[in-house]
Amino acid sequence: MSEPEPLDLARDVLGVELPPERLAENLAAFARILEEIRKLRALDLTDIHPSIVFDPTAPYRREPRA
């Protein structure tokens, strides 16, 4: 069995099921967004808890407090 091409593997990892020309179009459109996201990637936020809080009581929420 032949090894998958690196680009095909990358598409598989990202879950992108697009023909190459559509993929190229989308990557071009994403370039402007990527410029912004690179700023995020450059930040050191090691000590910051993301604003996502797991709440195990969520399924038990039913009625408002009296």
Add this chain to the structure above:
Amino acid sequence: MSPPLWAEPIEALAPRLRAKALSPVELTRACLDRVAQLDARLLSFICLAPDAIEQARRAEAEIARGDWRGPLHGVPLGVKDNYLTADMPTTAGTTAPGIAFPRRDSAAVARLRRAGAVLIGKTRTHEFAWGNVTPPVRNPWALDRVPSGSSGGSGAAVAAGLCAAAMGSDTGGSIRMPAAACGVVGLKATFGRVSRDGIVPHSWSLDHAGPLTRTVGDAALMLGTLAGYDPADPACRDEPVPDYTAALGRPIAGLRIGVCRNHFFEDNQEDVERAVEAAIHDLAGQGGTVVDFTIPNLAYGLAAIFAIELASSTAYHDVSLRAGRVRHYTPDVRQLVELGRFVTGPDYLKAEQVRAVLMEDFRRALDRVDVIVGPTTPITAWKVGEWTARIGDRDESVLAASWRFTFPYNLTGLPAVSIPCGFDRQGLPIGLQIAGRPFDEATVLQVAHAYERTHEWKERAPAL
């Protein structure tokens, strides 16, 4: 001479309805006549309730026998077409085959019905609330211009007097941007204040529900009905609901009016900047203490909202992506839905970390000030089909510019209202944004009302 019924705010209509001096049937007919007269040009409604007059008759009968339910009883309202409704279809602005939404009332719609409102129809939204132009809706102030979006149908309908108020939803500014572009009031309350149950999701941690109205007083009345705990919305909070009208009319002397001088004042059209600076000056003239500050980390806000919104939207549309249904979405929305695949897990979580940083920065600012004011958008309504707007000596993408000042309050979840604060040289409305502390909509509305009552912007109506 009194204004025509369609031009009256709810705060003026409600006492007359309660006193039986005005019939809900007469009022609803006035709105439906206005729709019939104008909406072929505005295209703000996607469907009308076949039983609107019947709803009005029921309200009339209830009021006649003394069962007045409150200030929305018998008032004709529009509902954005991404809110589920039992009696009207929901499309969320899409015509893609294979996508259908349940016929049930969303929590907000159920609250409006319990309050006795007459829901006359569904207003158009940009497809899946993903965009800021709302085709094919036109701006009542200039029919060759967009109403902004994604709640552009609601903005246009309220501005044109087709209904007394309308519901919108706001993920990056979609209530406040059309409010600014159409010259009406748009209120995005604190995240968790109004249930989103039964609203077609766009981005779970950014989506907010709220009203577009003619006046600040009307926004207070609407919020009083819409606010409250709902366990069906995991984000909804069990916080007390005050009487939002109680603070209206109170002087603002002594309040600290914050102005964030970076980000919000860096790239505005000249007329926008002039109108907003004049509004800040007016608030100072009423005794508000203006406090300038900066939040440098706003430089990372666009990256954060891109990552969160794109990834969330792609997750929501994942089944449609895999089934190939997105081929039938409009090209701009299809591409945005596809792009979320390029946002990695670490990108998403770093965006949520930046969000935490911004929330803390705004908390520190709001320790020093009571509200934060600035422009709602850097540009006024742009022409249909145009993708850039002139700001100073350069052209900027309208897609990038339009939400620049609104998305920080989606990232932070803080309450924010847009109110009219003037017109540019082309006669297009300009919006002033006022934000505040979590669950302190009362102070936000107090300041908004203090500005509104000393200006005559709300008396103006588009010449249609």
